[in-house]
Amino acid sequence: xxxxxxxxxxxxxxxxxxxxxxxxxxxxxxxxxxxxxxxxxxxxxxxxxxxxxxxxxxxxxxxxxxxxxxxxxxxxxxxxxxxxxxxxxxxxxxxxxxxxxxxxxxxxxxxxxxxxxxxxxxxxxxxxxxxxxxxxxxxxxxxxxxxxxxxxxxxxxxxxxxxxxxxxxxxxxxxxxxxxxxxxxxxxxxxxxxxxxxxxxxxxxxxxxxxxxxxxxxxxxxxxxxxxxxxxxxxxxxxxxxxxxxxxxxxxxxxxxxxxxxxxxxxxxxxxxxxxxxxxxxxxxxxxxxxxxxxxxxxxxxxxxxxxxxxxxxxxxxxxxxxxxxxxxxxxxxxxxxxxxxxxxxxxxxxxxxxxxxxxxxxxxxxxxxxxxxxxxxxxxxxxxxxxxxxxxxxxxxxxxxxxxxxxxxxxxxxxxxxxxxxxxxxxxxxxxxxxxxxxxxxxxxxxxxxxxxxxxxxxxxxxxxxxxxxxxxxxxxxxxxxxxxxxxxxxxxxxxxxxxxxxxxxxxxxxxxxxxxxxxxxxxxxxxxxxxxxxxxxxxxxxxxxxxxxxxxxxxxxxxxxxxxxxxxxxxxxxxxxxxxxxxxxxxxxxxxxxxxxxxxxxxxxxxxxxxxxxxxxxxxxxxxxxxxxxxxxxxxxxxxxxxxxxxxxxxxxxxxxxxxxxxxxxxxxxxxxxxxxxxxxxxxxxxxxxxxxxxxxxxxxxxxxxxxxxxxxxxxxxxxxxxxxxxxxxxxxxxxxxxxxxxxxxxxxxxxxxxxxxxxxxxxxxxxxxxxxxxxxxxxxxxxxxxxxxxxxxxxxxxxxxxxxxxxxxxxxxxxxxxxxxxxxxxxxxxxxxxxxxxxxxxxxxxxxxx
Numbered sequence: 072x073x074x075x076x077x078x079x080x081x082x083x084x085x086x087x088x089x090x091x092x093x094x095x096x097x098x099x100x101x102x103x104x105x106x107x108x109x110x111x112x113x114x115x116x117x118x119x120x121x122x123x124x125x126x127x128x129x130x131x132x133x134x135x136x137x138x139x140x141x142x143x144x145x146x147x148x149x150x151x152x153x154x155x156x157x158x159x160x161x162x163x164x165x166x167x168x169x170x171x172x173x174x175x176x177x178x179x180x181x182x183x184x185x186x187x188x189x190x191x192x193x194x195x196x197x198x199x200x201x202x203x204x205x206x207x208x209x210x211x212x213x214x215x216x217x218x219x220x221x222x223x224x225x226x227x228x229x230x231x232x233x234x235x236x237x238x239x240x241x242x243x244x245x246x247x248x249x250x251x252x253x254x255x256x257x258x259x260x261x262x263x264x265x266x267x268x269x270x271x272x273x274x275x276x277x278x279x280x281x282x283x284x285x286x287x288x289x290x291x292x293x294x295x296x297x298x299x300x301x302x303x304x305x306x307x308x309x310x311x312x313x314x315x316x317x318x319x320x321x322x323x324x325x326x327x328x329x330x331x332x333x334x335x336x337x338x339x340x341x342x343x344x345x346x347x348x349x350x351x352x353x354x355x356x357x358x359x360x361x362x363x364x365x366x367x368x369x370x371x372x373x374x375x376x377x378x379x380x381x382x383x384x385x386x387x388x389x390x391x392x393x394x395x396x397x398x399x400x401x402x403x404x405x406x407x408x409x410x411x412x413x414x415x416x417x418x419x420x421x422x423x424x425x426x427x428x429x430x431x432x433x434x435x436x437x438x439x440x441x442x443x444x445x446x447x448x449x450x451x452x453x454x455x456x457x458x459x460x461x462x463x464x465x466x467x468x469x470x471x472x473x474x475x476x477x478x479x480x481x482x483x484x485x486x487x488x489x490x491x492x493x494x495x496x497x498x499x500x501x502x503x504x505x506x507x508x509x510x511x512x513x514x515x516x517x518x519x520x521x522x523x524x525x526x527x528x529x530x531x532x533x534x535x536x537x538x539x540x541x542x543x544x545x546x547x548x549x550x551x552x553x554x555x556x557x558x559x560x561x562x563x564x565x566x567x568x569x570x571x572x573x574x575x576x577x578x579x580x581x582x583x584x585x586x587x588x589x590x591x592x593x594x595x596x597x598x599x600x601x602x603x604x605x606x607x608x609x610x611x612x613x614x615x616x617x618x619x620x621x622x623x624x625x626x627x628x629x630x631x632x633x634x635x636x637x638x639x640x641x642x643x644x645x646x647x648x649x650x651x652x653x654x655x656x657x658x659x660x661x662x663x664x665x666x667x668x669x670x671x672x673x674x675x676x677x678x679x680x681x682x683x684x685x686x687x688x689x690x691x692x693x694x695x696x697x698x699x700x701x702x703x704x705x706x707x708x709x710x711x712x713x714x715x716x717x718x719x720x721x722x723x724x725x726x727x728x729x730x731x732x733x734x735x736x737x738x739x740x741x742x743x744x745x746x747x748x749x750x751x752x753x754x755x756x757x758x759x760x761x762x763x764x765x766x767x768x769x770x771x772x773x774x775x776x777x778x779x780x781x782x783x784x785x786x787x788x789x790x791x792x793x794x795x796x797x798x799x800x801x802x803x804x805x806x807x808x809x810x811x812x813x814x815x816x817x818x819x820x821x822x823x824x825x826x827x828x829x830x831x832x833x834x835x836x837x838x839x840x841x842x843x844x845x846x847x848x849x850x851x852x853x854x855x856x857x858x859x860x861x862x863x864x865x866x867x868x869x870x871x872x873x874x875x876x877x878x879x880x881x882x883x884x885x886x887x888x889x890x891x892x893x894x895x896x897x898x899x900x901x902x903x904x905x906x907x908x909x910x911x912x913x914x915x916x917x918x919x920x921x922x923x924x
Contacts, residue, residue, distance in 0.1 A: 072310065076289070076300045078493050080311060083265050083287045084318035085374065087657040088127050090263035091119075091315070092254050092278070093308070095134035095141060097238070097271035098291055101305050104209050106136075106197075111145055112305055118312035123150035125316075125323055129261050133158065133250050135235070135242060135274055137199040157235055157274060158253025159201040159246045173245045176231050177201065180243050183226035191218040202244035215239070237274045251277035264657070267315065268298075269308050321372060324587075324664035329353075331582055331662070332882035332898035334369075335391060335400045338565030339413035339535075341432045343578045345369060345902070348391050348883070350402035350409040352378040357475060357516050358431055360568065360575055361595040361645050363453040363670075365477070370581050370668050371659040374494070376451030378514065380436065382407050383443040383500055393558065393884055396540040398565055399532065400884070406442035407503070411435070414535050416517070431475075431517030435535075437528060438510045440503050446512070448479060448486075449496040454656050454670075461488045461495045467521045468497055480513040480521050539564075547613040549919035552878060556915045558885035559908035560612055563605050566905050572620030573597035573645050574605050577889065577901035583665035584890055584900050588845035591665055593672045594889075594901040596650065598642040599625065600726070601905050603685035608909035610692045611916055618693045619701075625686060626703045629710050636710035637717045641679040641728070642672060650675040677724040678733060683711040684742030684807075687749040691756075700757045712750045712765060719743040719772055725791075726800050729841040735792035738800035740776035744769060745807045773809055780804070781816060787823035788816070796839035797827045799853035802860045812863035821860045829857060831893040832876030848890030848899040851877065855910025862917050874914050887911065 083089065096102060099111040099119065111119075123130040131152035134141050138155030147153065154161055181196075184203050188194040193210030196203060205222060207215035222241055227234045235242045235249060250270070258266055264285070268278045271291035279288040279297040288298030291308050302308050329347045334354075337344040344366070345354035353368040367375035382404050391402045399412040414433040438444055450459060452473040459472035463486050470477035479497075483506055486497040501510050511528050524531065539561060548556055566575040577594035584590035603625075606618035628647050632638045644650055653671035661668050690708050694700045700708075719740065722733035747769035754762060780801070782789040790798035802824060804810050805817035828835045833849020834857045854877050861870035880891045880898070887907035889900025 072307075072314065073300065074490070076302075076311065077314065078490065079287050079300060080267075080315050081318055081374070081491075082493055083267055083285060084315055085322045085658050085660070086264040086285060088129075088262055088264045089319065090129050090131065090254075090258055090261055090266045091122055091312070092131045092133050092257065092266060092268045093119075093312075094250075094270035094272060094275050095132050095136060095145060098269055098305055098308055099132065099145070102238075106206065106208075107144075109144060111147075112309055114309035115305065115312065116147070118309055118316050119151055120148055121316050122312065122319070123148065125319060127323065128319060129257070129263065131254075131257055133253050133278065135204065135237060135240070135272070137197065140197075152257065154253050154257070156199045156202055156244065156246075157242065157250055158248040158256070159199070159244060161253075161256075173201070173231070176229065176245045177203070179229060180226045180232060180245070183229075184222065184243070187218055187221045187225065190221075191215075194218050199242075199244075201246045202242050204240055204242040206240050208239040235274055237272045249277040250274055251279075251281035254278045255281055269311070270298075271305075322374075322660045325372060325660055325662060328663035330882075330897050331888045331900070331902045332880070332886060333884075334882070334886070334902055335393065335884045336398070336562060336565055336578055336886060336903055337400060337411055337413045337434070338398050339415050339432055340565075340567065340569035341415065342413065343565060343575070344413060344434065345578060346391075346400055346402070346411055348402070349388060350380045350391075350411070352411075352434065354579060355434065356595070357452075357477075359645050360578065363456075365450050365452050365473075367451065367454050367659065369579065370662050371451075371455055373449065374451070374491075375455040375659055377447070377449050378434070378436075379445075379447045379449075380409050380438065381445050383445050391884060393561075394536065396543040396557070396561070397536040398539055398561060399536055404440075404442075407438065407440040407444055409444075410437040410439070410532070412532065412535050414531065431515075433516065434514040435528075435531070436512040436514075437532070438501060438503060438512070439508060441508060442503060444501045444503065444510075446484070446499045446501055447496060448498075449491070449494070450477065451494060452477075454659060454668075455494075456656075456658070458494055461486075461497045463488065463497075465521050466523070469519050469521075475517060476519045477517075478515045478519045478521055480515060480524075481510075482523070483510065484512070542614070545613065549915045551915045551919040551922070552874075552911070555878060555881065555885050556612075556912055559887075559911050560609065560614075562886060562903050562908050563609060563905055563912075564614075564617065566605070566903075567617050567620070568597075568645050569620075571645055571647060572617075572622075572624035573643070573647065574602035574617070574621055574905065575645075576601040576642075576906070577904045579901045580670060581665070581668040582662050582888065582899070582901045584847035585665070585845045586663050586895075586899070587665055589665075589667065590843060590845055590847055591661060591667060591669060592674075592901070593653075593669050594904070596642045596644060596672060597624070597647075599628075599639065599682040600641070600679070600685050603682075603689040605905045605909050607685065607689045607692050608912045610689070610696055612912065613696075615693050615696050618689055622686075622690065622693070622704050622707055626707050629707060637714040639682065639714065640675050641677055641682055642675055673730070674724075674728040677728055678718075678721070679725065679728070679739070680715070680718055680721065680723040681726050681736070681739040681742035683714050684745040684749075687711045687746040687753075691749040691752050694753050694757050698757075700753060700759075705759075708750050708753060711746050712768070715743045715746045715772075716768055719768075720775075727798075727836055727841070731842050734790075734794070735779070736800075737776060737780040737788050737791060738798070738803055740772060740780065741803045741807050741809055744772040744776060744809055745803075747772065748808070776804070777809070777816075785823060787820040790837060790839060794839070796837060797824055798837045798839070799824055799828055799834050799850070799856055800836070802856045805863055806856060806859055812865070817860075818864055821857070821864055824860075825857065828853070832873070832880055833891050833893050848892040850890055851880070851887055851904070851907035852910045855907075855914050858914045859917060862921060867921060870914075871918065874918060877911065877914075 138160035290296040290298035368377035466482040580593035581591035725736040834853040888898040888902035889904040
């Protein structure tokens with residue numbers, strides 16, 4: 072197939088709503104002498120039927136034939152729309168809707184054509200509801216020409232008659248329509264994003280002429296045409312439809328989706344990347360984690376960008392692992408090892424002495440071994456919305472056409488640059504034996520430099536890994552699940568943005584809470600709640616620097632409220648500013664076909680009163696660990712209490728950000744209580760002045776939630792005042808310390824949540840109607856809360872058992888997404904998720920403390 076046509080089909084296959092329309096005779100069915108025997112090609116029927124069965128895809132056959140004849144001959148299923156008489160018939164009952172005046176004109180035309188046919192032997196008339204067609208195929212050319220002339224000088228001149236001429240046919244209609252207007256009507260009715268039209272006849276030019284924008288026209292056979300592309304015959308057209316089917320099916324349902332939990336994360340404190348078990352870089356945003364992706368294969372398949380390395384012979388890897396105590400990943404095949412890490416900007420010494428930063432982050436990929444490797448480099452900036460050019464130059468490739476300069480340093484690699492669906496991709500076969508057993512690839516961001524790095528690659532790797540190793544060595548790791556806790560800690564550290572102090576909730580956007588569903592959210596931002604809980608887990612392990620940096624970041628966010636901390640948003644960009652509008656990238660099919668792919672998060676505009684509690688709790692933990700409180704931390708603490716004082720009595724949207732009207736959520740009220748309780752703790756322990764008004768506020772909130780949050784019918788603290796539905800977050804009535812572990816009300820709440828929300832190794836957030844279709848998996852953080860509740864209520868064996876089950880849901884390199892489906896036994900949601908890893912750390916520490924008692 073013509074490469075340009077293949078690329079065009081690849082583009083139109085990825086539009087949100089696609090209309091596929093085609094002619095019948097000469098397109099689906101080859102031209103034959105007897106039109107009554109024109110049956111469609113089996114290949115065409117198979118492609119059309121399969122396309123019509125796809126979601127967000129409509130197929131129509133627009134023919135000059137009468138609708139009844141078209142239906143009888145084509146025998147296509149009802150999913151395929153049939154339009155007859157060049158657009159005059161959209162359904163069989165059309166003839167009954169003709170006005171009496173039009174019926175009279177049609178009768179006059181039929182009589183005139185019958186007289187002409189009688190005078191020209193071999194002429195065949197085809198009566199249709201709104202027209203009459205005169206066929207001249209197979210008769211003497213002179214007789215045909217004479218008949219056509221008689222028609223043009225006779226009935227074609229009648230008032231109200233529209234003439235359409237095609238191959239050996241002329242048609243007179245009393246309805247002014249043609250295939251172009253028919254396609255336009257279908258486009259409007261279906262809200263189609265684009266139209267693909269295939270035809271062979273002169274009458275199809277009306278449809279080709281009405282195509283515009285992303286539309287695609289394919290002409291069959293020779294002759295002048297307004298279509299952009301051409302194929303030789305109906306069989307070639309069937310091949311084009313088959314390619315469209317294959318490409319669109321992949322786009323809609325996703326290519327083979329690697330289980331979410333099997334992805335490993337690379338991090339350098341500036342950005343993050345995800346790596347499949349086959350060493351494909353499937354996710355990387357630049358220059359920051361909440362920037363647009365340059366590799367979005369994870370949610371868009373190969374066309375959305377990737378950087379792949381596999382043995383030339385293929386094969387499944389022997390394994391993948393993190394190098395101990397680092398964020399470096401090794402993927403191993405027999406004869407090939409790929410070592411990946413994200414390096415920080417290079418620092419070079421100038422003649423004057425001081426070091427200068429060159430470029431930005433660098434993705435380093437080291438290939439070692441003795442075999443041959445196949446490398447494919449397909450950068451797609453802005454989630455694949457920007458087409459770039461790849462220019463081989465010197466020791467690598469330049470990526471041209473994006474706002475940010477990017478270069479791939481690859482000495483000794485011979486690249487072949489090809490066009491793939493309008494995007495350039497570079498491919499190479501690397502012979503490691505010929506290269507001395509090692510090849511280094513460096514994807515350098517923020518620079519077009521292809522200069523050789525002065526330091527040997529093994530020294531650079533050691534320099535990149537040592538800070539991670541030193542940090543892990545400084546932690547107080549428990550004996551319970553020690554290695555997994557260390558990996559969780561490194562993951563949380565990797566989600567920290569060093570330049571600002573903010574902490575990501577997760578590394579990705581739009582990984583689904585239900586495969587094929589719409590519960591796909593963007594988590595690449597800093598939630599005040601999530602970040603504070605993350606930093607608290609690291610403080611518990613003995614590291615306070617992340618908490619100190621986060622609290623400085625929070626102080627900046629508060630300062631930008633202009634003295635109104637109660638107006639804090641639940642989440643901010645990495646830089647601490649308000650998010651833009653939530654948007655959808657229609658051209659991306661989503662992970663395993665789970666759409667939409669979202670950028671931004673509408674929860675930014677919600678009121679969530681619980682966010683103050685985790686921040687106050689973090690300040691208390693930092694102060695206890697350090698033995699003092701800094702001025703900026705005092706400011707943050709006082710602002711948190713003031714925010715609670717002003718708004719604790721209001722309904723809010725709650726921790727789960729349901730897009731429903733506000734309610735008096737139990738969890739939010741408990742967190743307001745915890746805010747003031749932890750502030751009082753800091754005051755008592757670290758020399759603050761006595762604040763009796765804070766004690767009164769705390770006690771007032773506590774009494775309110777204990778009274779109104781209890782639902783007597785379910786004998787538990789429910790999701791919100793007056794609601795009987797259960798919610799895992801209500802466990803915090805005891806986890807916060809508001810109720811002691813042996814309080815009957817807490818014991819009853821734990822039992823009710825266990826009964827309603829636990830399913831094997833997971834605990835669901837809730838089962839109440841949140842206004843969205845579909846379902847979700849169990850939340851790892853909720854599982855962690857129940858484990859802690861078990862421990863607080865004396866159920867140690869149950870806690871140990873559930874923790875062991877939770878650990879088994881982790882991926883092969885120890886990472887956890889947001890959720891887990893106990894039926895499909897696979898991870899769900901964004902990955903890796905800070906909540907999940909901080910929950911694992913908290914549970915391991917609590918279990919370890921129990922063992923020591």
